[in-house]
Amino acid sequence: MIGGALWGAAILPGLVTLPAHATRSPVTHRVVMEQFAFSPTVLHIRAGDSVEWLNRDLVPHTATHSDQRWQTEPLNRGEQVTITFETPGTETYGCRFHTAMQAQIIVDGP
C-alpha cells in the first residue's frame, strides 16, 4: 500500500525531481503493528498523506505521539485506523501500553 511515487523515488533516484508544481494526490501509507514492533519503523510521507495502522498482534496496541499530541484508540487484532498529517516535521510515537515499541513518521513538505 506504499505510494507509487515513493517506490519510484526509492528505485529510480534519478527520476525523483518532480516538477515544482506537479499535483500529487495524497497517499495512504500502512504501518503494521506486529511482534511488538511498528513496521516500518521509520516512514517518510508527504504533508497531506495519511498513515493507516493495522494491528496484527494478539494484544491491543496504540500509536501515541511522544508528547501525546495525537494518538489512536487502542487497536485490537485486525483493527486499523487512519490519521492524516498536514504539517511537515518529525512525528515520534510509540505504543502507550508497550513502551519498547517506538517509531517515527517523517513528514516532508507537500
Added chain:
Amino acid sequence: MNLKSTLLAAGIALLMVTPACAADKMNDLEIAHTAYTAGALDIRYAHLALALSDNDSVREFAETMVRDHGAVNDAALALLASLKASPQDNPLSQALVKGAAEKRTELSGLRGKALNCAYATNELGYHQLVNKTVEKDFIPNVTVPELKSLLKDALATFKVHQGHAEHMVMGLKCG
C-alpha cells in the same frame, strides 16, 4: 528477594521433581488449560495490585497484564470453541492455582513499597517460570498446529511482559 514464593516453589517443584511427566505427558487440552490458567491467575494478581497500589508504574503494568492476558485468553477460548474442545484440568494447573492463592494472601497483607516490590518481583518470577514452561515444554509438545501457533504468539507477548517486569523491578529500587 522473594522469588522463592510459594507459587514458584509449587510450580518449580512440580516441574523439577517430575521433569519427564509434568509436561511431556500433558496432552493438548491440559496444556491449553494450564496456559489459560496461568493467564487468568496473572489477571487476578493485577486486579489485586490495582486495588492496593498507588504506584504509577505498578498500576500501568497491572493494567497491561489485564488487557494483554485478557486478549490472549479470549483468543484461546475462541480457538478451543472452534475446535470444539474443552481445556482439561491437571496437576500443573492445580499447583499454579494453589500457589497463586497463597501468594495473593501474602500480597493482600502488604502496602506501599513492600506491596509494590512483592508484586513486581513476583510478576518477574512468574513470567520467567511460565515462559520457560511454554517455550521448553508446551510448544514442543503440543500437537494441534493452531494451538502451537497461539502459544507462540502468547510466548512473544509474555516475553515482552517479562522485559517490562524487569524494568518495573529496577525502577522500584527494591534492592
